[in-house]
Amino acid sequence: MSQQILEKPASFYEHFDRKGGPKDTTHYCPGCGHGNVHKLIAETIDDMGLADRAIFVSPVGCSVFAYYYFDVGNIQAAHGRAPAVGTAVKRTRPNSIVISYQGDGDLASIGTAEIIHAANRGEHMTVFFVNNAIYGMTGGQMAATSLMGQKTATTPYGRSAENEGFPIHMAEMIATLEAPVYVARCHLADLKGIMNTRKAVRKAIQAQVEGKGFTFVEILSPCPTGWKMDTHAACEFITKEMLPVFPEKVLKDEIATRVGWEHEIKEFTDEEVVASLELGMLGEPFPYDKKFVDNFETKGFKFAGFGGQGVLTAGAVFAAHAMQEHLQVSWIPSYGPEMRGGTANCSVVISKDPVGSPLVVEPDVLAVMNDPSFDTFEPTVKPGGLIIVNSTIIARKAHRTDVEVLYIPLTQIADDLGLKAAANMVLLGAYVEYSKLLPLDHLKTIVPKGIKRKALGDQNVLAVEAGAKWVRENAKALKPVPSLTA
Amino acid sequence: MELIKANEAVVKAAVLAGCTQYYGYPITPASEVASAAAKYLPKIGGTFLQAESEVAAINMVYGAAGAGARVMTASSGPGISLKQEGVSYLAAAELPCVIIDVMRAGPGLGNIWPEQGDWNQVVHGGGHGNYKCLVFTPNCAQEMADLTVLAFDLSDKYRLPAYILTDAYIGQMMEPVEFPKARTQVAHRDYALYADRASKDQVVSSIFMSTEGLEEHNRHLQRKYAEIEEKEVRYQEIQVEDADLVLIGYGFISRLLQSVLENLRREGYKVGLLRPITAFPFCSKRLNELAKQGKAFLNVELSNGQMLRDVQLAIGNDKPLYFYNRMGGMVPSVEELTNVTRSYLK
Ligand SMILES: Cc1ncc(C[n+]2csc(CCOP(=O)(O)OP(=O)(O)O)c2C)c(N)n1
Ligand code: SF4
Numbered sequence: 001m002s003q004q005i006l007e008k009p010a011s012f013y014e015h016f017d018r019k020g021g022p023k024d025t026t027h028y029c030p031g032c033g034h035g036n037v038h039k040l041i042a043e044t045i046d047d048m049g050l051a052d053r054a055i056f057v058s059p060v061g062c063s064v065f066a067y068y069y070f071d072v073g074n075i076q077a078a079h080g081r082a083p084a085v086g087t088a089v090k091r092t093r094p095n096s097i098v099i100s101y102q103g104d105g106d107l108a109s110i111g112t113a114e115i116i117h118a119a120n121r122g123e124h125m126t127v128f129f130v131n132n133a134i135y136g137m138t139g140g141q142m143a144a145t146s147l148m149g150q151k152t153a154t155t156p157y158g159r160s161a162e163n164e165g166f167p168i169h170m171a172e173m174i175a176t177l178e179a180p181v182y183v184a185r186c187h188l189a190d191l192k193g194i195m196n197t198r199k200a201v202r203k204a205i206q207a208q209v210e211g212k213g214f215t216f217v218e219i220l221s222p223c224p225t226g227w228k229m230d231t232h233a234a235c236e237f238i239t240k241e242m243l244p245v246f247p248e249k250v251l252k253d254e255i256a257t258r259v260g261w262e263h264e265i266k267e268f269t270d271e272e273v274v275a276s277l278e279l280g281m282l283g284e285p286f287p288y289d290k291k292f293v294d295n296f297e298t299k300g301f302k303f304a305g306f307g308g309q310g311v312l313t314a315g316a317v318f319a320a321h322a323m324q325e326h327l328q329v330s331w332i333p334s335y336g337p338e339m340r341g342g343t344a345n346c347s348v349v350i351s352k353d354p355v356g357s358p359l360v361v362e363p364d365v366l367a368v369m370n371d372p373s374f375d376t377f378e379p380t381v382k383p384g385g386l387i388i389v390n391s392t393i394i395a396r397k398a399h400r401t402d403v404e405v406l407y408i409p410l411t412q413i414a415d416d417l418g419l420k421a422a423a424n425m426v427l428l429g430a431y432v433e434y435s436k437l438l439p440l441d442h443l444k445t446i447v448p449k450g451i452k453r454k455a456l457g458d459q460n461v462l463a464v465e466a467g468a469k470w471v472r473e474n475a476k477a478l479k480p481v482p483s484l485t486a
Numbered sequence: 487m488e489l490i491k492a493n494e495a496v497v498k499a500a501v502l503a504g505c506t507q508y509y510g511y512p513i514t515p516a517s518e519v520a521s522a523a524a525k526y527l528p529k530i531g532g533t534f535l536q537a538e539s540e541v542a543a544i545n546m547v548y549g550a551a552g553a554g555a556r557v558m559t560a561s562s563g564p565g566i567s568l569k570q571e572g573v574s575y576l577a578a579a580e581l582p583c584v585i586i587d588v589m590r591a592g593p594g595l596g597n598i599w600p601e602q603g604d605w606n607q608v609v610h611g612g613g614h615g616n617y618k619c620l621v622f623t624p625n626c627a628q629e630m631a632d633l634t635v636l637a638f639d640l641s642d643k644y645r646l647p648a649y650i651l652t653d654a655y656i657g658q659m660m661e662p663v664e665f666p667k668a669r670t671q672v673a674h675r676d677y678a679l680y681a682d683r684a685s686k687d688q689v690v691s692s693i694f695m696s697t698e699g700l701e702e703h704n705r706h707l708q709r710k711y712a713e714i715e716e717k718e719v720r721y722q723e724i725q726v727e728d729a730d731l732v733l734i735g736y737g738f739i740s741r742l743l744q745s746v747l748e749n750l751r752r753e754g755y756k757v758g759l760l761r762p763i764t765a766f767p768f769c770s771k772r773l774n775e776l777a778k779q780g781k782a783f784l785n786v787e788l789s790n791g792q793m794l795r796d797v798q799l800a801i802g803n804d805k806p807l808y809f810y811n812r813m814g815g816m817v818p819s820v821e822e823l824t825n826v827t828r829s830y831l832k
Contacts, residue, residue, distance in 0.1 A: 020695055052683040055553075067689045073679040075552045076691035078575050081545035084537065088509060088549030088557070089679065091533045096553075096681030114545070117538040266531045270668035276529040277498050279488060279665060316660060320489040323662045329489070330626075331660040356745030357820050358659055450489075 009042035011051040011071045019068040027065055031231030033188045033221025034063050037130055040194075040201045041099060042070060047202075048209060054097045055089050057082045061103035062136040080111025083118035086125045094263035097208055098125035104143040105135045108170050115170070119214050122179030124261060126204045126215045129170060132223035133242060140226040144168040147241055152226075167245055171218040175251035181213035183252040187220035189238035196248065203255065211261035212254075220246055282449050285324045286442050293326050296352045299437070300360035303427075304345035304377055305369025305390070310424030314367070315346035317450040318428055321443050322350040330358035343372050365435075367427055369393065369410065388431060390423065406434065413466050422456075422463035429467025440468055487664055492627040493518035493657040495665075496586055496650065497526060499631035500558050503638040504670040505584070506532035507557040509546035511539055511565060514598040515654035516588040519560035530670075540565040544572030544585075551581035552690035554678030556638055560586035562654075563596065563604055566612070573647055574613030577707070578692035580677070582641035584634065585619075586650045588657040591788075591815040599815025600654035600738060605792035608649050609765045616704050618711045620648035620718070621765035623736040627661035633763070635666055640718060642673075644710055651765055653788070655738040655817070711767075720763035721772060725751065729758030731831055732776055734797060735786040736762045738817070743786060745820040746827055755831050765793070770800035777801035784808045784830055786823060788816075 008014070015023040028035045045054050051072050058066035060079035067074035073096070077085040086100040100118075107115050107129050115127065134152055135141040141154040145167050149158040175183040182204055186197040197219055204215035220242050222234035229237060268276075301318070303311040312333050319329040333346045347360035366381045367388040368374040374387075374394050381387055383402040392411035408430050410423040425447060432440050444464055448457025490498070496519055497508075508523035510516075520536070527534040533550075537543035543559050550557040561569065566587050576583060587608055591601035606612070609621050620640055622633040634650055641648035679685050694700035722740075724747060726732055733743045740761040750757045760776070762769050777783070777800075785794050785807065794809050801807060810826045812818050818826075 018689070052686055053681045055679050055681055057549075064693060067691065071686070073681060073686055074689045074691070075549065075679060076579075076689070076693055077548070078545055078571055081542065081548075081572070084542040084545035085549035085552070087535070088507065088533075088546035088555075089553045091535070092507060092550045092553035092555040092557075093679065093681040096679070113538050114542050117542065268530045268670065270670050273501060273530050273670050274668050277501060277526060277665075279498070282487070282489065285487065316489065319660065323487060323489050329662060331489070332655065333658055354744070355661075355741075356748060357742045358655075358661075359742075359817070359819075361819055361821075 009039060009046045011045040011054070012039060012042040012069050013071050016068045019065065026069065028062065029225040031222055031224040031234055032062070033132060033219070033223070034130060036188050036194065037128060037197070037219055037221065038066065038069055040198050041128065041205075043198075044202050044205050045072060048205065050097045050205070050209070053095060054099060055093070057086045057089065057098065057100040059102040059106040060137070061106050063101055063103060063130065064137070066101060080106050080109070081114055082106065083111065083114040083123070083125075083127065087118050087121070087123045090123060090125050094124075094265060097205065099205070100125055100127045102127065102129055103136065104129070104131045104133065104145040105138075108144040108168050116173070116177075119174045119180050119216060120177050122181075122213045124208060124211060124213060126208045127217070128201070129216065129218040130221045131170070131218050131246065132221045132226065133167075134223050134226035136223050136226045140228075145170070145246070147245055169246065171216065171251050174216050179214055180216055180252060181254050181258050182207050182215040184216075184250045185218040185220070185246060186248055187238050187243060188222060189220070189235040189243070193248065200250075207255045210255075211263075212258045213261070218246070282320055282324060282446065285326060288326050293352050296327055296350070298349065298351035298353070299364045300362070301348040301350070301365045301367070302345055302360050302363040302377055302380075303348070303367045304343065304373035306372075307344050308421070309369040310421060311344055311367070311369055312346050313451060314424035314427055315348045317447060319348045319350070320450040321438055321446040324446060325438055325442065327352060328355050330355040332358045343370070345373065345377070365431070367431065369423065369427075371396070386435075388427060390427070406430070408467070408470060410467070413470055414463055417459075417462055417466055419459050419463050422460055425460045425463035426467035426470075429464035430471045433468035433471040487662050489660050490627060490663050491518055491658065491660050492624070492630040492652070493588065494522040495627045495631040495663045496560075496634045497522035498665060499634040500556075500584065500638065501526055501530060501532075502665055502668045502670070503556065503635045504672040505556040505558050505638065506530065507550045507555045508532070508534045508559065509537050509543040509550070509557070510559045510561065511537050511543050513562045513565045515590055515657055516560045516562045516565075516586065518657065519586055519588070523558075540568040541572065544569040544576075547583045548572055548576050548579070548581060551576065551583045552579070552679055554672075554675045554680055556582075556642075556672050558584040558586065560588065562588050562590045563592045566604055566607060570607065570613035573619065574615050574617060575692050576647045577617035577619060578615060578703075579690055580645040581647070581690070582638075582645055583647050584637045584641060584650065585647055587652065589651065589653040591813070597815050598654060600788060600817060601813060601815060602653060602737065602739070602788040603790070603792065603813070604651065605765065605789060608651050609768075609796070617646075617707060618766050619646060620644070620714065621651050622649065623651050623762055623765050624656060625737050625740045625761065626656070627659055627663050629763075630656065631663050631665060644714055645677075646710070651737070653738050715767040718764060719767045719769050719771070721769040722761045722763060724759040724761075726758035726760055726776065728756050729781060730756045731782045731784055731827070732758045732760050733784050733786065733827065734760050734762075736765065736793065739786050739788060742818065742820050742823055746823045749820070749824045750827060750831070755828070757827065757831070762793075768796050768800070770796070773797060773800035774802075777805045782806035782808070782830065784810065784827055786818070787811045789813065
């Protein structure tokens with residue numbers, strides 16, 4: 001019946017060559033609503049001249065074969081995911097007109113998350129939701145929109161509130177969201193219903209053309225096969241049973257008051273892309289000193305303290321410096337739940353050869369900024385290694401007698417400079433001055449480039465210098481350490 | 487040269503390779519990938535979108551790839567499990583994309599420490615149907631960058647999803663990286679939807695109603711995978727030539743094995759290392775050759791032996807093959823591995 005009302009639009013293929021079997025009839029059952037909705041959409045695409053730009057997202061369900069019919073770009077989505085697919089199509093091709101088409105199993109069950117979130121983000125696409133209160137394709141199972149008492153293949157005794165809950169009102173739910181601009185429900189039960197559907201289809205697509213936002217049209221549609229009814233009874237089922245539960249209604253229409261979105265497509269050159277990536281922040285490496293590199297013995301470092309003391313940054317800046325001296329480096333943080341407990345540490349390996357394991361289990365050098373770190377890692381230091389203890393915070397002395405220990409009031413030195421957060425840089429200055437492992441003047445040029453907050457660069461250099469100065473002034477006291485720490 | 491976290495290097499490399507789209511759902515230890523993508527993609531007019539789930543994310547990847555973009559996502563164990571249906575669709579529709587899997591420990595919620603328990607679900611399909619994905623297994627930040635670029639290129643060339651299969655430790659590491667030159671102009675894809683007249687007739691789909699048609703499509707896919715196995719195997723060998731025992735490990739484990747090798751060579755043992763750089767295609771031929779030369783193997787993994795099955799298949803059941811593993815986020819020390827390896831050396 002309703003089929004004859006509509007003519008074949010141009011964006012609907014003349015013959016359905018993509019389809020197996022007869023090429024002039026659709027694959028839908030007689031009296032099925034899908035064909036009508038397809039034609040209403042195709043007609044709109046024609047009238048608005050959108051065939052080249054339109055991309056149709058077909059779902060899994062009876063309408064999975066929409067690409068047989070629509071002479072527009074077609075992409076077939078996994079069950080329920082059409083809104084996700086449509087989201088990315090539109091964002092990749094902002095010029096496209098994305099038409100996502102879904103059944104009630106697809107949209108109101110397996111794909112509820114995708115439709116709600118696409119709507120909530122206000123994706124610039126149009127969704128047609130064909131609500132036939134049943135799963136057509138899989139053989140007439142219950143849908144989330146099936147009516148109370150409705151008998152289906154999976155509710156042989158009728159849908160009950162206790163077992164299956166109540167019919168879900170997708171249009172109403174979506175209309176509660178802020179972003180959607182147009183949400184309507186219509187039906188295909190009679191000529192008037194079809195004409196109203198036609199209007200809604202046009203409005204929804206036009207709104208997308210104007211860049212107004214997300215539009216959603218729910219269409220109550222007959223499934224004579226799934227309902228086990230003839231066409232006439234199916235239309236009556238919509239009028240008498242479905243409409244009282246799912247009223248025909250424009251639930252939201254803010255098209256007139258919304259400002260249109262115009263997506264500017266900007267092409268970026270390779271140079272602009274490179275510039276955006278913040279590369280080369282450390283600048284040119286230092287001159288290559290072959291003798292220095294060749295004689296460099298692999299060293300493992302551990303920097304440990306509580307969060308906020310900057311131990312991870314200290315390790316990273318130190319590794320960056322070594323890298324700029326043409327050494328091989330790796331840095332790896334402790335991470336995960338124990339970071340939340342407030343202690344953090346990182347391992348740094350520096351070598352002239354490619355670094356094998358980046359995990360430093362037995363450090364050559366351990367720097368500890370607080371007591372828990374000292375307690376944890378003191379026993380792990382290699383015999384003959386070095387421990388730097390932040391003596392402002394750690395009161396106790398080392399238990400080990402087979403390692404060198406420097407007690408330096410790192411936090412105090414930083415505080416004296418008025419740079420509370422810079423104890424980590426004091427540490428680097430002190431260590432480099434003491435060990436002469438890397439050139440101190442090079443370190444000072446790396447520090448401003450190696451830290452995240454560039455504004456603090458100069459202050460951090462002062463902290464490095466203060467650490468180095470403390471070592472120079474206290475060098476004598478620092479000398480024969482192992483026996484002193486006994 | 488940059489000193490950069492491997493998880494971030496992936497994103498910068500992707501952008502330099504012309505990736506403009508990222509869709510993902512947060513999960514530790516892959517979160518830095520998302521943060522970096524969120525920072526850099528909008529700056530170049532690209533899209534970063536935090537999806538409502540991994541399921542949505544991979545279907546967004548499908549949409550973007552169908553519309554012709556270079557697109558990526560990142561996740562870890564549980565999230566990769568959720569993506570599998572979508573990956574199967576991508577493979578079937580022959581769409582390119584790059585998926586970063588920063589492996590954590592499972593099964594179930596497990597924990598966020600490194601493991602290699604995703605080998606099966608990533609290398610051997612994972613989703614439904616007869617498909618494969620390219621799988622790269624970097625072991626340092628430089629490779630995270632380089633293999634990401636290669637993953638985009640080969641994924642495009644062969645039209646299939648490509649994985650970067652890495653782990654929590656590699657991802658968190660900062661190491662020097664020399665980034666490749668920018669190559670952001672992506673070639674036209676004649677299968678993709680451009681929302682214009684020329685591409686209007688394209689159908690991006692994985693449905694084949696006729697059984698003959700679907701069998702032929704399957705055969706076509708298998709031919710493609712065979713070609714990849716022929717041409718794209720990558721691995722690294724260290725001192726394998728004279729070795730009596732060849733260590734096998736990928737990703738983070740290979741870094742530990744490198745240290746083990748150095749230790750044991752110093753002690754005078756003839757130990758070598760073979761490190762797969764591609765997991766699919768796998769270096770089966772090379773393993774078979776080495777087995778025929780009479781070498782013994784020690785396979786070390788952070789899993790219950792998921793790669794071991796592939797090694798076994800490659801070398802046959804009658805060859806000396808030993809296995810050592812840790813699981814649950816436990817990582818062996820170099821000393822532990824050195825002792826284990828020594829015990830297999832006479
Ligand atoms: C992941 C997944 N689960 C289940 C199916 C099987 N399936 C195909 S169509 C369908 C329901 C279709 O019903 P609906 O969305 O209402 O569309 P209709 O066929 O009624 O138009 C289901 C469950 C599938 N293809 N994929
Ligand atoms: S089963 Fe129902 S929805 Fe599917 S084609 Fe037939 S009438 Fe239409």
